[in-house]
Amino acid sequence: xxxxxxxxxxxxxxxxxxVARYWAAGGCPVVVHVDSNVSVKVYQAFQQALSDVPxxxxxxxxxxxxxxxxxxxxxxxxxGLMLRQYPQVSHVYLSSGSCLPLRPVKELQDYLADRPxxxxxxxxxxxxxxxxxxxxDQERFTLRFPFSWRRQRKLFDAYVALxxxxxxxxxxxxxxxxxxGSQWWCLTRRTLEAILTDxxxxxxxxxxxxxxxxxxxxxxxLVRHVSHTIESRSLxxxxxxxxxxxxxxxxxxxQLLRRSDCFVARKIWPHADRLYETFLTHPNQLQDRNEPNxxxxxxxFAKAVHRRTRGRPGLIMQSRLPKQDWNGAxxxxxxxxxxxxxxxxxxxxxxLETATNARVHGRLFAPDRARFAGAENTFNGALSDNxxxxxxxxxxxxxxxxxxxxxxPQCFQHGPxxxxxxxxxxxxxxxxxxxxxxxxxxxxxxxxxxxxxDIRDTAAHLQKLETKxxxxxxxxxxxxxxxxxxxxxxxxxxxxxxxxxxxxxxxxPGQRLTEAPQMVDLKGFSxxxxxxxxxxxxxxxMGDFSVNQMPQGTNPSSLRPYLVKR
Amino acid sequence: MGILQSYHMRLRRKRLLFRALRKDRELRPVTNRTxxxxxxxxxxxxxxxxxxxxxxxxxxxYRDMGVNHFFIVDNDSTDGATAYxxxxxxxxxxxxxxxxxxxxxxxxxLNGLQRRxxxxxxxxxxxxxxxxxxxxxDSRPIRALTDWLDTCGIRSFGAMLLDMYPKGGxxxxxxxxxxxxxxxxxxxxxxxxxxxxxHQYGNLWIQGGPRARTFFADKPKSAPALNKIPLVxxxxxxxxxxxxxxxxxxxxxQVYEISGGEKASGLMLHMKFLNTLGExxxxxxxxxxxxxDGREYAAxxxxxxxxxxxxxxxxxxxxxxxxxxILGLMSKGNWA
Numbered sequence: 001x002x003x004x005x006x007x008x009x010x011x012x013x014x015x016x017x018x019v020a021r022y023w024a025a026g027g028c029p030v031v032v033h034v035d036s037n038v039s040v041k042v043y044q045a046f047q048q049a050l051s052d053v054p055x056x057x058x059x060x061x062x063x064x065x066x067x068x069x070x071x072x073x074x075x076x077x078x079x080g081l082m083l084r085q086y087p088q089v090s091h092v093y094l095s096s097g098s099c100l101p102l103r104p105v106k107e108l109q110d111y112l113a114d115r116p117x118x119x120x121x122x123x124x125x126x127x128x129x130x131x132x133x134x135x136x137d138q139e140r141f142t143l144r145f146p147f148s149w150r151r152q153r154k155l156f157d158a159y160v161a162l163x164x165x166x167x168x169x170x171x172x173x174x175x176x177x178x179x180x181g182s183q184w185w186c187l188t189r190r191t192l193e194a195i196l197t198d199x200x201x202x203x204x205x206x207x208x209x210x211x212x213x214x215x216x217x218x219x220x221x222l223v224r225h226v227s228h229t230i231e232s233r234s235l236x237x238x239x240x241x242x243x244x245x246x247x248x249x250x251x252x253x254x255q256l257l258r259r260s261d262c263f264v265a266r267k268i269w270p271h272a273d274r275l276y277e278t279f280l281t282h283p284n285q286l287q288d289r290n291e292p293n294x295x296x297x298x299x300x301f302a303k304a305v306h307r308r309t310r311g312r313p314g315l316i317m318q319s320r321l322p323k324q325d326w327n328g329a330x331x332x333x334x335x336x337x338x339x340x341x342x343x344x345x346x347x348x349x350x351x352l353e354t355a356t357n358a359r360v361h362g363r364l365f366a367p368d369r370a371r372f373a374g375a376e377n378t379f380n381g382a383l384s385d386n387x388x389x390x391x392x393x394x395x396x397x398x399x400x401x402x403x404x405x406x407x408x409p410q411c412f413q414h415g416p417x418x419x420x421x422x423x424x425x426x427x428x429x430x431x432x433x434x435x436x437x438x439x440x441x442x443x444x445x446x447x448x449x450x451x452x453x454d455i456r457d458t459a460a461h462l463q464k465l466e467t468k469x470x471x472x473x474x475x476x477x478x479x480x481x482x483x484x485x486x487x488x489x490x491x492x493x494x495x496x497x498x499x500x501x502x503x504x505x506x507x508x509p510g511q512r513l514t515e516a517p518q519m520v521d522l523k524g525f526s527x528x529x530x531x532x533x534x535x536x537x538x539x540x541x542m543g544d545f546s547v548n549q550m551p552q553g554t555n556p557s558s559l560r561p562y563l564v565k566r
Numbered sequence: 567m568g569i570l571q572s573y574h575m576r577l578r579r580k581r582l583l584f585r586a587l588r589k590d591r592e593l594r595p596v597t598n599r600t601x602x603x604x605x606x607x608x609x610x611x612x613x614x615x616x617x618x619x620x621x622x623x624x625x626x627x628y629r630d631m632g633v634n635h636f637f638i639v640d641n642d643s644t645d646g647a648t649a650y651x652x653x654x655x656x657x658x659x660x661x662x663x664x665x666x667x668x669x670x671x672x673x674x675x676l677n678g679l680q681r682r683x684x685x686x687x688x689x690x691x692x693x694x695x696x697x698x699x700x701x702x703x704d705s706r707p708i709r710a711l712t713d714w715l716d717t718c719g720i721r722s723f724g725a726m727l728l729d730m731y732p733k734g735g736x737x738x739x740x741x742x743x744x745x746x747x748x749x750x751x752x753x754x755x756x757x758x759x760x761x762x763x764x765h766q767y768g769n770l771w772i773q774g775g776p777r778a779r780t781f782f783a784d785k786p787k788s789a790p791a792l793n794k795i796p797l798v799x800x801x802x803x804x805x806x807x808x809x810x811x812x813x814x815x816x817x818x819x820q821v822y823e824i825s826g827g828e829k830a831s832g833l834m835l836h837m838k839f840l841n842t843l844g845e846x847x848x849x850x851x852x853x854x855x856x857x858x859d860g861r862e863y864a865a866x867x868x869x870x871x872x873x874x875x876x877x878x879x880x881x882x883x884x885x886x887x888x889x890x891x892i893l894g895l896m897s898k899g900n901w902a
Contacts, residue, residue, distance in 0.1 A: 320829070382758050388786060403894060
């Protein structure tokens with residue numbers, strides 16, 4: 001009673017030889033199949049190299065192209081030879097030349113001896129698994145595939161399309177329910193004999209010759225027909241990438257492979273000297289006959305697939321330039337943009353810094369320079385405050401800033417006169433939270449006391465810019481979370497609005513919002529607006545300030561500490 | 567892409583190849599050891615001039631990585647670099663006195679050599695001050711990468727130029743022959759790069775880093791391009807267009823993913839900013855053989871006189887490739 005090893009080899013013959021010797025030395029009969037694409041010279045040299053190994057045979061050669069029937073034919077012949085030549089074989093283990101045994105042969109033999117009736121083969125119905133790559137699952141079994149997917153892709157695709165169009169459907173031989181799974185199995189003598197000597201074998205073979213990737217479905221389907229005890233899993237550890245290609249293991253996977261407790265792993269990089277050296281001389285001995293546990297190492301391979309298909313949101317780099325991220329985000333994390341607040345309140349930034357846990361910047365897109373928090377010249381990631389550099393690619397400036405500070409919420413002030421292109425980027429970014437007090441730009445003008453002619457022109461200019469901004473922010477395509485108040489509305493109940501902002505940005509833990517920021521003195525502001533009107537410049541963005549009405553913000557009572565009840 | 571445009575690109579590629587053929591005559595073989603090259607070998611192509619100081623470490627770095635053979639064009643060196651390279655067992659050397667500028671900064675020469683010797687091989691193009699870093703480069707040789715790229719059917723691999731600089735004036739600590747330049751220049755900018763697409767060739771156009779921040783802050787458009795595609799499974803029908811920034815056919819420039827995921831990529835650590843810069847800049851300025859009439863070198867020569875310090879508070883100190891991948895400068899893609 002032992003396990004026989006079938007090896008399908010097409011490359012890296014020195015490694016295949018090493019592994020074949022290892023199995024043979026452990027007392028396992030070995031049957032080797034060499035792809036008939038391999039030149040006769042190489043084949044003979046390989047045969048010669050292994051000629052001194054007792055209990056090793058070569059089986060009839062087939063042409064093995066990925067996804068073709070050859071692989072199945074090779075497995076059939078090799079397994080048949082194994083059963084005929086070595087009557088002591090009770091299980092046959094199908095492996096490839098790039099498989100590497102991880103545990104001692106004895107442990108595999110014992111493991112199988114404990115389960116003499118069990119067939120280890122991954123086998124699932126197509127409807128229940130999402131494995132298939134390329135969109136062909138059930139159709140693998142109902143269409144014909146005479147063309148090579150690798151070499152004749154256009155013909156392959158065209159023929160599939162034609163059959164779909166003509167609604168051609170092959171009849172699946174009676175009694176068979178298509179199943180699929182990993183091609184690396186370990187079957188009992190009884191099951192294999194039943195499959196290979198089935199009176200209907202010629203019917204089965206003829207059918208599967210035109211199925212796509214039959215090596216993943218031939219034994220997987222037929223085993224359901226004949227076996228009593230199926231363990232639907234492969235004893236060979238093998239991980240697949242997003243295109244269905246197997247991952248390769250390298251020297252640095254040594255610990256990972258040890259932890260898997262699997263008997264055999266594939267594929268191993270042929271130059272992974274340390275893996276071959278380690279596992280073939282000191283295999284992973286496990287005292288307590290552990291079950292293989294490939295799940296332990298799933299995480300890093302699942303992460304690789306995720307990185308390749310989704311990537312890190314908000315990251316823009318040399319090998320990732322999404323048109324837009326999948327969640328509608330342009331940037332890596334939520335951030336807040338505040339317009340008008342620093343005009344209306346004295347030292348608003350330090351107030352917000354105290355109230356929240358965010359990094360609060362000044363106007364990052366100010367015309368003269370990027371006003372980073374703390375008035376720094378550079379910021380995370382060595383971002384420069386130079387306005388020319390920033391405006392050369394403002395979108396990159398924004399995405400860089402948010403990526404560089406991931407983990408720390410960012411908040412910055414904005415104004416109508418700031419870099420014009422950037423608002424559009426932010427408006428379409430689901431991470432942006434934009435709050436605007438419209439018309440607040442008039443407050444610094446009101447306070448400035450410069451010549452009224454200049455003020456009038458500036459006001460007209462700013463009003464025009466902000467009107468444009470607001471219409472952009474109100475368009476139906478906007479993804480950002482937008483809040484717009486007129487200045488008149490805002491100063492009616494500033495604390496309620498501020499509370500929303502602070503909650504947005506993220507309240508500093510343990511900090512209660514007790515103190516309102518100090519509003520600038522608006523005494524005379526409505527008169528100022530009236531004067532603008534009298535000059536023919538009608539300021540409309542700040543809402544209604546009637547001439548006699550004292551804006552509430554200037555009411556001394558609202559300057560007192562203000563308690564918000566939660 | 568329209569048929570007309572495809573055809574236009576095809577013509578352009580043919581013209582580049584023809585040009586390479588013509589410029590090939592300028593190269594005089596010094597030592598040709600190309601019979602040593604075996605199928606599957608990874609080859610490195612480089613142009614150099616008066617880099618004797620840098621060559622020992624350069625060759626060691628790439629030998630350790632698993633590069634099998636070096637193809638070097640020596641452009642009229644006067645510092646003994648020619649003799650040094652001639653004595654190396656894995657270097658094939660050509661020399662020329664012809665104009666660097668008129669060979670389009672060495673591109674024509676290397677296109678010619680790659681066409682002759684690179685067909686079917688993975689070819690890496692690196693200047694003596696560029697050091698290739700790729701995912702797992704500390705535990706897997708370059709052959710592991712190229713084998714994996716072959717398995718995935720990928721023909722080209724991107725590696726952005728990452729400018730490295732010392733803390734303090736660049737003239738403060740002189741570089742010694744054979745020394746790892748990382749011992750001196752181990753700082754870099756982690757997150758100030760600007761990326762746009764070049765629609766003509768389909769490659770990315772990347773600018774930024776310390777050079778944009780200091781020398782080109784007020785004329786960012788002229789800041790040097792940092793995008794590179796230095797590793798390609800070469801075919802004699804391929805041609806680099808401008809430096810290793812882009813090549814034809816255009817499909818080779820698709821080293822980035824546009825639908826959200828990350829493709830695998832590496833970096834070229836650029837060790838330009840050592841004490842050797844000032845001398846180099848003056849020399850190159852005098853020869854007038856560099857890109858954009860040496861505007862870049864004029865800026866460096868001017869800068870180097872004042873012993874510039876590129877370091878800032880937010881400079882990042884180099885640790886290893888994993889750090890670069892976490893920072894988002896390169897990616898493992900689906901290589902695990």
